[in-house]
Amino acid sequence: MRPSEPAHPLLRPWYSEASPADPVLDFARLAGQIADFAAYRVEEDRAHAGRLDRALAALDDCAPEWETLRDRAEQLSGGPLRALPRTRPDGCHTCAPRPATVTVVATDGSQIFPDRHVDPACYLLNVGRVAIHYGTLDPPLIRAEPTLRYRQQDLADLAEDDAEASPLDVTSEVVSALRDELELRWLFDTADEERRSGREVVAMADGTLIRWMLRGMKNRRLEAQLISRYVAELDRFREAGIPVCSYVSRPANAEVVNLLRLHRNEPDWDPAPDSLRGLQDRHVFASRLGAGERSAVFLSRSEVLKQYGDHRIVAFYVHGCAEVGRVEMPEWVAEVPGWLDLVHAVVLDQCEKGGGYPIILQEAHERAVVRAREKDVFYRILARQARGAGAGAATYSGKAASKRAPRV
Amino acid sequence: MTTSSPPVAEVIASSTREIVAEVYAEAEVPAFGSWVEVETDDGTVLYGLVSHAETGSVEPGRQAVALGADYDRDRIRREMPQILELVRTTVRAQVLAYWDKQTRDGGRPRVRQTLPPRPAALHDRVRPCGPDAVAALAAPFDVLRTLARHPDPAVPADDLLAAALRNLHAAHGGGPDGEAVLVEAGRALARLLDDDHERLQSILRRVR
Numbered sequence: 240m241r242p243s244e245p246a247h248p249l250l251r252p253w254y255s256e257a258s259p260a261d262p263v264l265d266f267a268r269l270a271g272q273i274a275d276f277a278a279y280r281v282e283e284d285r286a287h288a289g290r291l292d293r294a295l296a297a298l299d300d301c302a303p304e305w306e307t308l309r310d311r312a313e314q315l316s317g318g319p320l321r322a323l324p325r326t327r328p329d330g331c332h333t334c335a336p337r338p339a340t341v342t343v344v345a346t347d348g349s350q351i352f353p354d355r356h357v358d359p360a361c362y363l364l365n366v367g368r369v370a371i372h373y374g375t376l377d378p379p380l381i382r383a384e385p386t387l388r389y390r391q392q393d394l395a396d397l398a399e400d401d402a403e404a405s406p407l408d409v410t411s412e413v414v415s416a417l418r419d420e421l422e423l424r425w426l427f428d429t430a431d432e433e434r435r436s437g438r439e440v441v442a443m444a445d446g447t448l449i450r451w452m453l454r455g456m457k458n459r460r461l462e463a464q465l466i467s468r469y470v471a472e473l474d475r476f477r478e479a480g481i482p483v484c485s486y487v488s489r490p491a492n493a494e495v496v497n498l499l500r501l502h503r504n505e506p507d508w509d510p511a512p513d514s515l516r517g518l519q520d521r522h523v524f525a526s527r528l529g530a531g532e533r534s535a536v537f538l539s540r541s542e543v544l545k546q547y548g549d550h551r552i553v554a555f556y557v558h559g560c561a562e563v564g565r566v567e568m569p570e571w572v573a574e575v576p577g578w579l580d581l582v583h584a585v586v587l588d589q590c591e592k593g594g595g596y597p598i599i600l601q602e603a604h605e606r607a608v609v610r611a612r613e614k615d616v617f618y619r620i621l622a623r624q625a626r627g628a629g630a631g632a633a634t635y636s637g638k639a640a641s642k643r644a645p646r647v
Numbered sequence: 648m649t650t651s652s653p654p655v656a657e658v659i660a661s662s663t664r665e666i667v668a669e670v671y672a673e674a675e676v677p678a679f680g681s682w683v684e685v686e687t688d689d690g691t692v693l694y695g696l697v698s699h700a701e702t703g704s705v706e707p708g709r710q711a712v713a714l715g716a717d718y719d720r721d722r723i724r725r726e727m728p729q730i731l732e733l734v735r736t737t738v739r740a741q742v743l744a745y746w747d748k749q750t751r752d753g754g755r756p757r758v759r760q761t762l763p764p765r766p767a768a769l770h771d772r773v774r775p776c777g778p779d780a781v782a783a784l785a786a787p788f789d790v791l792r793t794l795a796r797h798p799d800p801a802v803p804a805d806d807l808l809a810a811a812l813r814n815l816h817a818a819h820g821g822g823p824d825g826e827a828v829l830v831e832a833g834r835a836l837a838r839l840l841d842d843d844h845e846r847l848q849s850i851l852r853r854v855r
Binding site for chain 1: 706709724725726727728729732
């Protein structure tokens with residue numbers, strides 16, 4: 240083939256190697272599409288600005304009689320999820336400075352998903368847990384808690400007496416759910432162990448407390464079981480009187496926007512050209528909240544919360560130093576006098592220290608994350624131990640074995 | 648040779664020529680040009696001269712960033728304590744001598760001023776040498792020969808020689824005994840440096 244005629248990547252034999260002079264991505268052919276994309280973005284930006292203006296106008300308009308709108312939203316069933324404000328939805332609130340001494344705890348989790356090529360299925364859950372006693376010289380706790388799970392029985396216990404359900408597979412969905420549960424369990428244990436008398440404690444989770452991702456699992460009983468175990472963890476926080484919250488970075492929620500759409504009497508599913516649809520809550524509050532301010536508190540109406548018992552999840556938006564983030568907590572946390580301010584102040588301080596994202600969650604993530612190299616080491620140790628214990632060499636499928644030790 | 652002083656560091660990389668050791672968080676960092684010892688599993692004691700020390704992030708991917716002028720040491724301890732958990736200090740020591748823990752000369756340990764037969768193991772503990780051990784690393788000054796002729800390329804050799812001589816002086820009490828051993832060492836060094844007086848003078852100036 241002459242160099243001037245590079246073959247289409249799909250036509251090139253799979254074993255031929257790409258040389259640096261032979262880029263896989265054909266930028267010349269992509270250029271036109273990138274230009275189109277740029278034009279599309281300009282158009283989208285203009286549409287977005289229009290939506291934002293209309294949303295802010297709707298927010299101002301609905302605020303004086305917000306209770307009427309809330310009641311209307313509460314009575315409606317169906318349609319997109321709409322947040323229910325607990326106070327005037329256009330309110331912007333500052334908070335008192337963070338207490339001079341406060342204990343903040345956080346966890347984050349990661350996992351090694353079951354490898355389809357390894358038998359029996361096993362997976363690793365790794366939870367990073369951090370506790371920092373701000374304003375004191377108490378040493379911080381920074382630790383990871385790895386758990387290897389492999390027993391079929393563990394899963395069977397989760398969905399017992401569900402005879403008609405298909406045999407349970409350890410899907411990545413299930414592993415993720417179990418990891419979330421473990422994160423919350425460690426969060427409570429850490430907060431409980433590290434709290435000191437006379438000092439406030441705040442427990443902070445990463446991401447949402449609303450386990451909407453559990454909805455739509457094929458096995459309904461498993462879903463219910465996972466949710467009830469998650470809720471049981473929330474119970475422990477309430478019994479111990481520990482404020483628990485979570486921080487959602489770049490939240491994609493549009494529940495407040497949907498409330499504004501209701502105020503504008505927009506049709507639910509068939510939006511007019513001037514609809515607010517496509518806008519997110521954070522866009523609205525980014526235009527309204529001053530640096531450091533929080534929004535009103537909104538009650539989430541996510542379907543899954545029907546199984547949360549009395550832990551209804553509420554949220555506020557906060558303008559940290561780099562973004563508008565969403566802070567979620569059970570409603571009872573928001574009702575304890577002073578706790579809303581405490582959570583707000585702690586989140587702000589955390590974002591400031593972390594350059595826009597809570598520093599303690601960054602630290603917990605660093606402890607939790609399992610990197611590719613560690614994953615390789617994990618499987619290597621697993622194989623070596625299995626051989627040592629006489630488990631036979633058939634732990635890997637042929638394909639996986641060939642990848643791990645390619646022949647020359 | 649007493650190994651009574653508590654360990655200050657732990658071997659994290661090892662060869663017959665040098666060790667790298669992580670200094671325990673609460674311990675004092677062994678000084679540049681000071682002697683450290685490592686007792687290995689088979690009883691051999693290795694002696695190394697600290698030729699480099701550095702402080703940095705535990706994880707290679709994580710770099711320290713400036714916190715701003717309003718973060719003094721105390722505020723960091725109270726408000727950013729996790730940072731201190733991520734910092735570690737490591738020292739590198741050139742292994743220059745060993746003692747097999749058996750051979751003695753008139754009751755005193757016979758330290759061989761040459762490289763050991765085997766390296767220290769990872770996680771062996773590192774202690775600062777007491778004055779007795781340092782004194783045993785003096786005459787016939789073969790350690791100086793190794794230092795002068797086969798220096799660690801990453802370390803300014805003459806500064807290390809000067810620091811080693813200063814410690815030798817101190818280990819002999821610093822007084823007239825110290826002066827005497829320093830004169831002796833200076834002679835040995837002069838021969839090693841092929842009578843390069845300029846260089847020798849420069850090293851000795853740094854000792855004082």
